[in-house]
Amino acid sequence: MFLSDKHRRAFEAANRIMADPIDPIYIIFKSLDKIDPVIATWRYLHHYRGKLGENPRAFNTAMKDFYENPDVKSYLRANKVDHALVDLVLKLQDRKMAWDYYEDPERIFGSKRLFEIPAHVAREAIEGIPLFLGNDQ
Structure with missing residues (x-):
């Protein structure tokens, strides 16, 4: 409602792309959206290094879903996303490595x-x- 014509057209174009799950742009954006929470877990580990209290491993345990979510790898593989990104996810989802x-x-x-x-x-x-x-x- 408050968008200019230029911004409205851009918004509509983005919606068209995101409505087509086989569009390569859609696939890369969805891939990045799935990878981001895994990277964010490591970002938390970096940011809170040495600040996680008496039982810092509790944080790593609480993040279980981010480490064990098979949907991330499945989506990347099903959509033939670059193997290097799949490898990155495999490594970042390794709780011991984290x-x-x-x-x-x-x-x-x-x-x-x-x-x-x-x-x-x-x-x-x-x-x-x-x-x-x-x-x-």
Whole structure:
């Protein structure tokens, strides 16, 4: 109702694309939407490193659904999304690997061959974006 004609047309074009589940743009946006919560779990581990109280493993246990959600991998594979992204999800959904990252990030990112995508790209997605907009506290 409050959109200009230009913004209304853009909104309608986006809705047309998102209404077609086989459109490559739809597939990549949906893939990123599915991957984001998995990366966010690692972002929490990064942000709250050393601040999770007396039983920090409780957080990792509470995030069970993010580690065990098979829908993410299934969607990526069914839509033939790049294998490197599937590999990234497989690694990020590994609870032990996430805990190793919490304890010592170099245990994960010190291994240059761990991810099929460059490790610095995965690390930037986790550590390079503030958890909270405006400040990172």
